[in-house]
Amino acid sequence: MGTALTRTPEAIVVIVMVGIVFGKVSDHVDLNLSRYKTIPCYLALFILAELFELFMAYDALRLRNIIQLVGMLLFHAALLVMAALQIHETHSALVHDPSANWTTDYVNGGGPGTLWQGVLPFLVVSPVVIGVSWLVMVFFVRILYGEFGWAIFHVVGANPAAKTMYQFYQVMICLLKFDFFAFVGVTMQLLIVVLSKNTAEFGLTIAAIPIVMVLLIGAGLAVQREVKWLMSICLVLMLAAESYFYKLVRFYEPASREQYQTVRATLTTFTIIAFLLLFATFAIGLRCFADFDKGLLKSKMHGQSYRPVGQPYKYSSSAPGSAGAKKEGGAYGSGAPLGPRVSIE
Numbered sequence: 001m002g003t004a005l006t007r008t009p010e011a012i013v014v015i016v017m018v019g020i021v022f023g024k025v026s027d028h029v030d031l032n033l034s035r036y037k038t039i040p041c042y043l044a045l046f047i048l049a050e051l052f053e054l055f056m057a058y059d060a061l062r063l064r065n066i067i068q069l070v071g072m073l074l075f076h077a078a079l080l081v082m083a084a085l086q087i088h089e090t091h092s093a094l095v096h097d098p099s100a101n102w103t104t105d106y107v108n109g110g111g112p113g114t115l116w117q118g119v120l121p122f123l124v125v126s127p128v129v130i131g132v133s134w135l136v137m138v139f140f141v142r143i144l145y146g147e148f149g150w151a152i153f154h155v156v157g158a159n160p161a162a163k164t165m166y167q168f169y170q171v172m173i174c175l176l177k178f179d180f181f182a183f184v185g186v187t188m189q190l191l192i193v194v195l196s197k198n199t200a201e202f203g204l205t206i207a208a209i210p211i212v213m214v215l216l217i218g219a220g221l222a223v224q225r226e227v228k229w230l231m232s233i234c235l236v237l238m239l240a241a242e243s244y245f246y247k248l249v250r251f252y253e254p255a256s257r258e259q260y261q262t263v264r265a266t267l268t269t270f271t272i273i274a275f276l277l278l279f280a281t282f283a284i285g286l287r288c289f290a291d292f293d294k295g296l297l298k299s300k301m302h303g304q305s306y307r308p309v310g311q312p313y314k315y316s317s318s319a320p321g322s323a324g325a326k327k328e329g330g331a332y333g334s335g336a337p338l339g340p341r342v343s344i345e
């Protein structure tokens with residue numbers, strides 16, 4: 001539980017810091033102006049990110065999923081980068097006269113006593129707190145690695161091939177969850193900061209939301225239930241969705257670069273990460289597709305019902321030679337029978 005307990009106070013501190021920045025800025029500027037929209041976007045993104053990471057932490061502990069915990073460490077590192085980038089983007093939005101102080105231009109100045117100097121300490125606190133909590137999370141994940149490593153054994157038994165296939169399945173499900181956050185993050189920034197409601201691009205972005213949600217949910221169901229036709233459709237759609245990468249061109253081409261000025265760094269980072277995540281999901285999806293009909297369906301359907309952290313595993317003495325425990329009092333029940341001389345890798 002140490003990982004979840006670390007995440008909860010860190011999430012509260014970061015959201016409070018972001019909220020203070022939002023409040024201070026909104027008291028002095030019109031956030032409806034395009035140059036200042038990075039501030040409400042910053043608030044929305046961090047609330048989404050912190051809530052998403054809290055969910056992922058408790059979900060990983062509930063499932064005893066070490067792969068998801070490692071994914072959270074990578075996500076947390078990306079959150080640290082995003083917090084650092086926000087300092088630069090807030091500076092770009094607020095400071096238009098670096099030499100001015102509070103007596104000459106409080107709102108647009110960058111000198112002592114200005115609005116920028118007032119929010120800078122709160123902007124700096126966020127990446128510092130995120131960085132410290134990341135180190136604490138690494139410590140707890142290392143402790144949990146050994147314990148959670150047994151979870152797959154209790155689901156699929158000691159068969160190395162089954163273990164590898166199940167690990168790829170876990171990676172696929174984990175990637176789909178992170179795909180959801182990356183897509184929502186990019187879409188939220190485009191809708192809040194950049195796109196006008198009367199443009200075709202705004203309508204296309206809105207229309208893409210349910211399509212992508214159906215794609216992610218469909219891919220999760222297909223890989224869990226081994227539905228080949230649905231998995232084939234999802235893989236094709238993932239490949240087609242990579243064309244969304246063209247947005248990077250719009251961030252920097254002369255005709256449109258001005259409207260992305262205050263959020264270009266964050267949008268570029270999010271778009272590249274989303275592209276790489278989707279490509280990784282497609283590649284792992286192909287591997288999972290190749291593992292269909294190889295005896296893993298039962299483990300996928302029932303193997304996630306792990307005991308809560310802190311409760312011991314129960315073994316059945318009525319089935320000698322069984323790698324996993326029988327369904328006794330809620331214990332694991334999908335282990336494969338073993339011979340007397342099988343070793344555990």
